Amino acid sequence: MLSLSSFVQRAQQLLDPTQGLNLSDSDKNPSKASLFQNQFRLPSSQHPLYEISAELTIPPSNVTQGDKDRDRGYHYAGKLHLSEAYLCFSTTPSSFLQSASTSTSSAFTGQTHGGGPGGNGFTFPLCAIRRVERLHSQNFQFALAITTWNGINQESVKDKKENAREQRITIQLAGPRVSCERFCDGLKKGLRAGVGNVGKLKKVVAECYSEYLLRPEDKKNASPPDAGLGMLFRYPGDPKKLRDRAKMRLWAEYLRDNGRNMTLIRQPTFHKLIRVGLPNRLRGEMWELTSGSIYLRLENPTLYADTLAKFSGRESLAIDEIEKDLNRSLPEYPGFQSEDGIGRLRRVLTAYSWVDAEVGYCQAMNIVVAALLIYMSEAQAFFLLSALCDRLVPGYYSTTMYGTLLDQKVFESLVEKTMPILWEHLVRSDVQLSVVSLPWFLSLYINSMPLVFAFRVLDVFFVEGPKVLFQVGLAILRINGEELLDATDDGAFISVLKSYFARLDESAHPKSENPKLRAVTRFQELMVVAFKEFSGVTQSSITELRLKNKDAVLNNIESFAKRTAIRNLARDSKLLSPEELGALYDRFYGVLYERQQRDHILKEQAKRAKTNRPRVPDAPDHDDHIERGRVGLGPSTSLMDYDAFREFLAGMSKWAISDSPTTPRRDTFTDKDRNSFYNSFRKSDAFLSPWGAGPEPADHEFLQRLFRNWDVDSSSALTLQNVVSGLARIKGKRDIMGTINYFFELHDDDGDGKVDREGILRMSEALLFLSRRGLEGSLSPSNSTLTLNGMTDSMNNSSLANDVPGQSVNERFLGSVSAFIRRCFEYADPDHPRNQPPAASATTATTTATQAQEQGETAEQPVPTSDDLLQLASPDAFAIGDDDDDDDDDEEEDGDGGDDDDDLLTMDSPTGTPRRAAKSSGETSSPGQPPPLIQLTNYSIPPSTIDGESTDRRRVSKAQSVKANAALDPSNPLHITLPTFRMVVLADELLEQFFESSFPASFHVIEALGSSSSASPTTASSSLTTFSSLGMGAGRAVGAALGGGGAGSGVSAPGGAPAAGGRGLRGVLDNIVTDGMRVAAEVRRRMEDAQKELEKNALPGQRSGNDEDDEEDDEDVPGFEHASEPGGAGTGKGAAYRRAVSSSDRDLLSGADAEASDANSIGRVRGSSDAGSMGDGNGNGNGNGNGGAAKVVGVEFDG
């Protein structure tokens, strides 16, 4: 089975071969960039460029500038980091340089364990730095004094006395001189680049409440910025009880001393102030600061408004879902009973659904956003939602909710580890924990606890990260442990917790003697337990557990998704077995997934190449993107474009594999030689072929036709349903008539039940295309040989098979196809509104014959003896290719007259049915046959056809080839109908078997292509290699053979194309019988020649045929000459190709043409595959889509 996780694995290995077998390794060693971004909550545009050990000195509060005594300030030792647009300092010892070992950076310590803006320090946007001065210091080589734009919007006041408010810190760099200088150079560059963003900074900061809080005296009357619905509808909870004023005073003091919003410096008090709960009006700002969403806003301050404007008036599924829930979001809060509140909620959710289509809208987001909107403006909530979805609770709200499910598993394992007795009790009483805990996580406790308490949890959550959700959850269980141990079912379990949440504001120790203890609320107790008792639950332990459970969770989701998708398929899917459906599902999404990964890797490489930044190869930039596309992570795409379709088919059907790979093939990827695989691809970039590890798919008219046919709603993309329906029609019924009908329909472009001349040729080409790697299915070679021998119809002279004992079925199939073409034309109906009466058609035939004779007169072609013809492959080919202007054809046909009559007899007797019926039912025991035959008898051929054709033809059998000429005459349009097509197919045992079994069987839905057929990717490739080397050699080989043949028949004439063509075709059949495509190409060329001829003959120039040929020669010869000069006019494949041809006999022209058309088609393949992969790139950009786009929008606002 094709497991999706194996694709994931492979993709990761492609990214980092050293990671090898472990799925989770790349998560375990996330890129330094993403660690860095997480640590400082920076947008994904930021990379750690420089870092250096440093000591931060913050002057004590209320000191004047002159009184700068080092010892009286605060000192912190830590690391200073510089990214493109940020200068960050943290006391958390961690390194993000490439050279740093991953263990150092992944093993975070300190207060937040890497989950957020940890420890003490700052995160300054460079545009918030006003001035950097270099100080002279005796102890350190470098000391920098940094002055910020703290309170930038009050600058205009020009309050010079206010100079004490200027924020100035000192940083002493500790490191070798070079590093310090490098750091400073980088800083200088960054500062210069940041100057342009000061305007943005002003704008963003203006929306921060702290600016209003610390506004200078003369601005006392300014109106405060929007600090949420709470300003209008009151904030939840009793401000007195919450001690809101006191908190506000403390914060005002802290911010005054340590900078506000963008220029805030974290000191221990900061963390303490957050733990006791944020004051209402500052809550929003602190959330956006600690979550880092304020930096997203800084990157693109107008994104929210722009998005709303851009999509104004548009509709979407997400919007429908949002509308349903607007009235159902925190309905108890008065703000959401008002139009104002509902409107805000609608706008934020809608805007977000546009920028992150991967998430769109998920129930629970309405509740979370509603909560945010109580404390912050719409724009702030919008960016905070983005930070939530991308970083804080990734995957929680995605379409598969994998993040939610994963964290439930993580939570369960934490419970098992920390509370084994409770866990055992849960298991014993069959209570599923996540049933209870899932809503806690999904709505961030907002609708589990009374709002005031939920917000306190959020306060800490935004600073310290997702681990807080786990700590609180564990603490809830721990505190209620005893009661929970008494609960034996879900109901009891839930009611214990329900009543606990309802009493969070009560005293935790109501009976205590100690008044202080009595004053402790249950919520305070909860916080203490959460952060003290479960302090061992850290960001890294969570990450570890996530990794451990990730695969199982994704597999679960995927099997559910698969089950659901298959179950929801339309009725026609029942034609396929459940195994087939399962395998199709896997193949379908497997191809999409792999293509997506490949695309991502290619893009990543391109980007890396462009930025040209030295980078260790095993540090992918966005590790979190690696798995995008996996079904379990959300259906990033479920549409298959044409190129993906080709790849999909190439995985199932050997005929869909290209004959001439444009990229050098690598060793096929197998588990065993994974190492050699790495080596091979690391050495060359070839592994990033647009087709990945799989074989390069062919591009053939038939594939396009199939694609269009399956694409029932003409969307240029297939859904799983399309693919299933399409295949069900081919494989489903196991009914030869169904398959024949389908094949006909496939070529009936306008659906009028007729296939015209062009269509007939296309059909034959398709047959040859499909059979060129051999036929599959239950063919009965001996039996069919017998049959063929026993048959007196054209097989006798049309197929070499009977004469050459060792000839394979596949070779004989070529004969069948030739016969097919001929018969199609024989039995075709003239393309007139009314069927022509026999006489009329005879007249036409005669006229054409005359014409043909006239044209043919000049041809000096020695007449091949009928003996010759019998021996040589396919007079049928002659009949089609040659007839146009050879009057010898009449003789030729004369010679074969008897055979033809037989042929006709066979075919004619009620379209040959009764006889064949008897024969086949006697000879083959295929159960599927009798009904079709009956059916055929029933259908029969329209009387007119029988009359007009069979009787007529019998009478004028001599004019038959002439009629064939008529068939080729473009001025004489004709068509075959489905009954005719059926008849023609059923007239040939091999064709019949082809439609009965080998065509349906050629789609290896379940089994791997390699295992059951000889065309395992490797074998196919090796055979392809031979084939493509044959491509060069073939010309020569054919040439030699033809030359020989030509000489043999005494024709070395500079010759009429017909002559050459005739021999060329013969030679082709003789020598490269297996390369069926050439036959078709030849047939087509001849057709085109004929057409040209006819067009030319509109002016009755008798020698025109020859002239044309001469011209052709003239054209070709210089072509050859040029080509043989290196750097000549013809470059590339064509030239090389022609060179190869030029080395062969001139007689080969026709063969060469056949080759050339092959070469063209190769060119086409390559062209379209390139274009395809590019197109796909686009497709991914959009479709994935929007995943990609959304992510970008969410994080890189510079877009």
Next chain:
Amino acid sequence: MADSVPKPSSSVKLVLLGEAAVGKSSLVLRFVNNDFQENKEPTIGAAFLTQKCNLPTRTIKFEIWDTAGQERFASLAPMYYRNAQAALVVYDLTKPTSLIKAKHWVAELQRQASPGIVIALVGNKLDLTSDSTGTAEDDGESSAAADSGDSGDARKVSTEEAKTYAEEESLLFFETSAKTGHNVREVFTAIANAIPETSLKSARGPGAGAGGVGAGRNNEEQQRVNLGGPRDPNAKEGCAC
């Protein structure tokens, strides 16, 4: 069997499934609290409630799992219907797509849930259709409340269509209104009656729902319930706990 004074009591795990906003939570609220809220918060994950239902011979305590309807929550559903002995698959009879979704749920349950699970197909929001008032078997209280303003017929799913489907799949079938309360109790009573005695023995737990319910049996039960229709007031009293 036991007709003695303390009626045997057993619990039945019941799960509600169906598209978002078809009124699953409202049905439960009506059944459990005989209440209706215009603005019911969407269910996040699932909600759990219990309600007793007194049958003539036994008392059934429903443990009701009300799940979230949004498509993306579907993958959580197995967690909730695990071991369920009964399921209410709800659609909104003013929204044809919700019936399609309901059919998907039925198929999912038939394949993945406990083998003997009793499934009821419920078309909700009957009050929005014009025929809601004309129904003969309205119990007194709800007919008074039955749609005051809705003059137009918003029905998009015919009773016939849904009923035929329900019969094909051997489901109990009801059209209800959580708003008026019409038929709500009947659904739960019918389910209570349809639960085979065998699966009631061990209340709930692994394998509890393994008792087989024949298709014919379901139909029988449904008939019986229908016959019991007129005696609704009694049933109501019995059910209110």
